[in-house]
Amino acid sequence: MSATIHPTAIVHPAARLGSGVDIGAYSIVGEHVEIGANTWIGPHVVIGGHTRIGCDNRIFQFSSIGAEPQDKKYAGEPTRLEIGDRNTVREFCTFNCGTAQDVGVTRLGDDNWIMAYVHLAHDCQIGNRTIFANNAQLAGHVHVGDWAILGGFTAVHQFVRIGAHSMTALGTILLQDVPPYVTAAGNPAAPHGINSEGLKRRGFSSAGIMAIKRAYKTIYKSGLKLDEALASVAAEAGKVAELAPLADFLAQPGRGIIR
Numbered sequence: 001m002s003a004t005i006h007p008t009a010i011v012h013p014a015a016r017l018g019s020g021v022d023i024g025a026y027s028i029v030g031e032h033v034e035i036g037a038n039t040w041i042g043p044h045v046v047i048g049g050h051t052r053i054g055c056d057n058r059i060f061q062f063s064s065i066g067a068e069p070q071d072k073k074y075a076g077e078p079t080r081l082e083i084g085d086r087n088t089v090r091e092f093c094t095f096n097c098g099t100a101q102d103v104g105v106t107r108l109g110d111d112n113w114i115m116a117y118v119h120l121a122h123d124c125q126i127g128n129r130t131i132f133a134n135n136a137q138l139a140g141h142v143h144v145g146d147w148a149i150l151g152g153f154t155a156v157h158q159f160v161r162i163g164a165h166s167m168t169a170l171g172t173i174l175l176q177d178v179p180p181y182v183t184a185a186g187n188p189a190a191p192h193g194i195n196s197e198g199l200k201r202r203g204f205s206s207a208g209i210m211a212i213k214r215a216y217k218t219i220y221k222s223g224l225k226l227d228e229a230l231a232s233v234a235a236e237a238g239k240v241a242e243l244a245p246l247a248d249f250l251a252q253p254g255r256g257i258i259r
Contacts, residue, residue, distance in 0.1 A: 006043075011129045018055065032078075033066065036085070050078050054085035054110070069106075069122030071099050071140065084110035084128070095120045103143055109146075128166065145180060145245075147202065149195075161248050165202070167195045177254040179214050179219070180245045182197040189221055189258050208242035215243055220259070 002019040011017070011029040018037035023029060027041050030048040034053035041047070044061045048236030051066030059065065061170070066081040068074055072082035079082070079098040082105055089095075093114055098105040109128040110115075111171045117135045120126065124138050129147035137152040139157055144150075145164030156174045173187040181194045194216050199209050215236060219229045237247035 014027070024061070030066070050080040050095070050129070051083070052080070053083045054087075056086045057083060057089070059089045059093075059118075060086075060091045063089055063090050063095075065089075065093075065095050067094070067096055068124045069096045069196055071101075071122055073101060074099055077145075079122075080105040082106070083108045084112075085110045086110055086217065087114065090116040090118075093118045093120075094115050096122045098123045099140070115152075121158070133170075145249075147198070149198070157255070161249070161252075161254050164199060164245055165195055167198060174258070176256045176258045177249075179257055182216065182247050182258075191216075191258055192219055204229050208240070211236070211240040211242055212246070215246055219257075225259075226257075 001020045005023045006025040006226055008025045009023045009027045011023060012031040014031045015029045016034040017034060021035050024041055025041035026043055027045040028154045032050040033047050034052045036053060038055055038231050039053055039057040039059050044063040045059055045063050049066035060176045077100045081095055081097045084154040088106060090096040090097045096106060098129050099122045106120060106122055108126045111129045112217040113131045113136045115132060118132045119137045121138055121140040123141045126146060127144045131146055131149045133150060133152040135152055136154045142156050144162045145250050147165045148162050151170045152173060153169045153170060154172045160174050161177040163178055164235045165181050166178045167183045169185035172185050172189050175188045183192045183193050183195050194212055195211055215233045218232050222229060234247045237243035
């Protein structure tokens with residue numbers, strides 16, 4: 001089945017459209033854009049830059065996808081935006097291409113639910129099955145793990161890392177990294193336990209969740225120095241599989257974790 005293009009849409013002849021793609025009224029698709037099969041592009045969407053969009057996505061009206069990064073160092077390099085499969089991107093979202101100063105590509109994985117007015121700046125790396133509520137705003141070079149949930153109006157400083165299965169509350173300001181499983185809230189953000197309900201819904205065992213809770217207490221409630229707490233968690237990760245992502249995250253350099 002060939003692509004369906006509304007008569008008022010403008011699609012560059014060199015753009016590559018998969019089978020079943022639907023381009024809505026007044027949308028614009030640029031020269032270096034590739035859109036996978038069965039993706040729906042609503043009305044008044046602009047897709048530019050070197051952008052590759054996978055299959056079965058839904059991108060709603062007034063979104064700007066693949067525009068130049070909002071970085072004054074950008075000098076027109078052919079950097080990219082890559083979007084995976086089965087994502088929902090609601091109204092007025094802005095996703096920018098990467099920069100030559102980083103990996104050169106902004107990535108959004110698979111099965112993500114992106115609500116209205118979300119901004120993904122240059123070189124952000126977003127995993128799979130995340131949820132970004134309305135007006136979540138990511139500065140450049142932010143990394144977000146699988147299953148993370150960002151509450152509405154969450155604002156994230158550049159280079160911050162957000163671990164898998166973590167969660168932020170409404171209006172959270174993230175200036176430092178959020179470890180996997182941790183719930184964060186406030187300005188600046190502070191830790192408020194683990195995302196236990198989310199872990200239950202995703203099939204984590206009771207024993208695994210208890211181990212994560214103990215690790216959280218080691219880091220935040222034990223009174224140990226941070227390096228001592230991290231060493232303790234790393235030791236336990238050798239015995240409990242659920243702690244391995246936490247230990248790996250904490251072992252990597254970053255902006256320091258929220259405390």
